[in-house]
Amino acid sequence: MPKETFFNLPEEKRQQILNVAIDEFATNTYAQASVNRIVEKAGIAKGSFYQYFKSKKDLFLYLMQVIGEEKMTYLAPTLQNIHQYDFFTCLREIYAAGIRFATQYPKYAEIGKKLLASKDTPIFEELVDQNLPVASQLFQELLHQAIQRGEIRPDIDINLIAYLIASINTTLLEYYTENINQEFDEKILNTVEKFIDLLRNGIGTK
Amino acid sequence: MPKETFFNLPEEKRQQILNVAIDEFATNTYAQASVNRIVEKAGIAKGSFYQYFKSKKDLFLYLMQVIGEEKMTYLAPTLQNIHQYDFFTCLREIYAAGIRFATQYPKYAEIGKKLLASKDTPIFEELVDQNLPVASQLFQELLHQAIQRGEIRPDIDINLIAYLIASINTTLLEYYTENINQEFDEKILNTVEKFIDLLRNGIGTK
DNA sequence: TGGTCATATGACCAGGTGGTCATATTGTAT
DNA sequence: ATACAATATGACCACCTGGTCATATGACCA
Numbered sequence: 001m002p003k004e005t006f007f008n009l010p011e012e013k014r015q016q017i018l019n020v021a022i023d024e025f026a027t028n029t030y031a032q033a034s035v036n037r038i039v040e041k042a043g044i045a046k047g048s049f050y051q052y053f054k055s056k057k058d059l060f061l062y063l064m065q066v067i068g069e070e071k072m073t074y075l076a077p078t079l080q081n082i083h084q085y086d087f088f089t090c091l092r093e094i095y096a097a098g099i100r101f102a103t104q105y106p107k108y109a110e111i112g113k114k115l116l117a118s119k120d121t122p123i124f125e126e127l128v129d130q131n132l133p134v135a136s137q138l139f140q141e142l143l144h145q146a147i148q149r150g151e152i153r154p155d156i157d158i159n160l161i162a163y164l165i166a167s168i169n170t171t172l173l174e175y176y177t178e179n180i181n182q183e184f185d186e187k188i189l190n191t192v193e194k195f196i197d198l199l200r201n202g203i204g205t206k
Numbered sequence: 207m208p209k210e211t212f213f214n215l216p217e218e219k220r221q222q223i224l225n226v227a228i229d230e231f232a233t234n235t236y237a238q239a240s241v242n243r244i245v246e247k248a249g250i251a252k253g254s255f256y257q258y259f260k261s262k263k264d265l266f267l268y269l270m271q272v273i274g275e276e277k278m279t280y281l282a283p284t285l286q287n288i289h290q291y292d293f294f295t296c297l298r299e300i301y302a303a304g305i306r307f308a309t310q311y312p313k314y315a316e317i318g319k320k321l322l323a324s325k326d327t328p329i330f331e332e333l334v335d336q337n338l339p340v341a342s343q344l345f346q347e348l349l350h351q352a353i354q355r356g357e358i359r360p361d362i363d364i365n366l367i368a369y370l371i372a373s374i375n376t377t378l379l380e381y382y383t384e385n386i387n388q389e390f391d392e393k394i395l396n397t398v399e400k401f402i403d404l405l406r407n408g409i410g411t412k
Numbered sequence: 413t414g415g416t417c418a419t420a421t422g423a424c425c426a427g428g429t430g431g432t433c434a435t436a437t438t439g440t441a442t
Numbered sequence: 443a444t445a446c447a448a449t450a451t452g453a454c455c456a457c458c459t460g461g462t463c464a465t466a467t468g469a470c471c472a
Contacts, residue, residue, distance in 0.1 A: 005419070029324075032237060035460060045421040047463080056460065117323035118235075160381065160397060161404075167377045168370070175369050191366060198367075198408035211449070241430060251451040253433080262430065 002062055006052035017042045017052070018066075021059055026107040029114050030060055030123050057123065064115075064127060067108045074101040087146035088200050094138075095169060095192045102173050103188070109173060116170060136166040168195070208268055212258035223248045223258070224272075227265055232313040235320050236266055236329050263329065270321075270333060273314045280307040293352035294406050300344075301375060301398045308379050309394070315379060322376060342372040374401070 006014065020042040024033045035056050039049045053059040078093040085093070102109035118124060139162035146152040172195065176188055212220065226248040230239045241262050245255045259265045284299040291299070308315035324330060345368040352358045378401065382394055 008418085029235075029237075031235075034458085036458080046423095046461085047421050048419080050461065051419065156404075157397065157400060160400070163381050164374070164377060164401075167373075167380075171370060171373045171377075174373075175366065191363065194363060194366070195370070198362075198405075200408075202404035202406075202408040214448085240428085242428080252431085252453095253451050254449080256431065257449065 002053050002058060003051065009052070017044065018063070021063060022107050022111070025060065025063060025114070026110040029118050031118070031121065033060075057126075060123065061127070063111070067105075067111060070105065070108065071101050074098075074104075082142075086149075087142055087151050088196050090142055091165070091199070092192060092196050095172065095196075096189055098169055099173065099176075099188050099192065102177075106177070109177075113170065113174070135169065136162050139165045165199075208259050208264060209257065215258070223250065224269070227269060228313050228317070231266065231269060231320070232316040235324050237324070237327065239266075263332075266329065267333070269317070273311075273317060276311065276314065277304075277307050280304075280310075288348075292355075293348055293357050294402050296348055297371070297405070298398060298402050301378065301402075302395055304375055305379065305382075305394050305398065308383075312383070315383075319376065319380065341375065342368050345371045371405075 006017075009017075017038075020038055023041070024038050028034070033056070035049060036046070038059075039046050053062075074097045075094070078090070078097050082090055115124065115127070140158055143152065143156070143158050143162055147154050147156075147158075172192065176191075212223075215223075223244075226244055229247070230244050234240070239262070241255060242252070244265075245252050259268075280303045281300070284296070284303050288296055321330065321333070346364055349358065349362070349364050349368055353360050353362075353364075378398065382397075
């Protein structure tokens with residue numbers, strides 16, 4: 001958590017610092033991101049930075065919290081109605097929410113991607129420790145319920161499929177940020193639809 | 207390319223240096239890997255390193271070449287008989303070859319994974335420039351042929367599915383290195399089979 | 413005016429990085 | 443034994459890193 005000094009800052013300056021930090025972490029890994037560059041771009045003294053944050057890690061963890069909360073506002077509506085829909089509808093909604101989030105905050109998505117790409121680094125462990133519900137676990141639960149309701153073949157490997165579905169989320173995002181920049185939601189969601197169809201005919205009851 | 211001096215080295219010493227380097231790049235990203243650590247662990251002087259290699263990049267690119275060649279010997283048999291089998295058999299063979307390779311040389315696989323995880327870094331561009339045939343392109347071609355032979359629904363999005371299939375390769379590998387260390391080939395290949403089944407019922411002609 | 417307190421500052425630190433280079437050591441051919 | 447080239451060496455370089463700290467600034471209050 002940032003120090004009180006940071007929250008006492010005028011709104012404008014605080015946002016400026018956060019924006020610069022977001023840029024830095026969206027462009028570089030946690031390890032490669034540089035406090036020196038951040039203070040330079042933000043136009044503050046090195047010493048000031050350490051009046052606001054305990055450390056580079058402190059800033060990053062705070063950023064992750066902000067991003068996480070923001071993402072939750074996108075996911076919450078879906079997660080609340082999760083029992084009203086069948087598995088594939090849920091899945092589509094979750095993917096769609098993720099894509100809307102990434103479209104709205106591409107830099108946040110980039111930071112998340114960079115983080116996932118750098119597992120096995122200390123900062124990653126620290127984050128999942130305090131942020132237990134990894135995506136894959138959510139999908140495992142959904143799959144389990146879907147099987148009980150007879151929506152999905154009971155002979156699938158839940159762990160594997162959940163892992164696959166979770167990673168496809170990232171992959172779909174990557175695919176679109178690489179191949180089709182700035183396209184409209186419609187076309188993106190159309191692709192999600194295609195993928196869900198593929199998945200349904202694969203693991204759904206016929 | 208390493209300097210001639212490196213290749214004049216006695217076999218044993220040369221291998222020792224390579225092994226240490228492989229360890230270093232399997233444990234760290236290219237950016238995080240340290241020449242200082244390498245020379246220390248290899249028991250050679252810093253100056254000697256730069257008698258053998260033009261730079262850190264020189265060593266890494268050479269390593270990638272060695273790894274690439276090694277992987278090709280695993281893939282070559284499959285790629286040669288590529289026209290004799292249907293799409294899904296080809297796919298299974300390619301996945302299987304990849305998994306056998308990763309089982310045999312887990313450190314090579316780790317280096318490859320680290321590299322893929324750090325796209326958008328200069329070294330990555332440099333590598334794909336001289337190493338054109340990215341996996342996804344191979345799958346695109348296979349899909350195209352399979353559609354012409356009527357093995358696959360013609361209405362799929364080839365780009366997307368190829369990208370998905372390519373990335374699943376990495377994902378499957380990750381899944382197994384994370385969840386089931388040191389299992390026997392049989393079980394791993396069993397999972398590949400499951401996944402291919404899933405894919406077939408999704409995009410195959412019924 | 414003087415005192416107090418939160419904040420701002422940048423020189424500085426120890427420790428790392430990739431890379432260089434003058435010098436020392438070795439092997440070999442004469 | 444001598445000469446010459448190939449190789450080995452580690453002190454050194456400039457530059458970077460995250461983090462510290464004594465000092466300066468300025469706002470508010472008495």
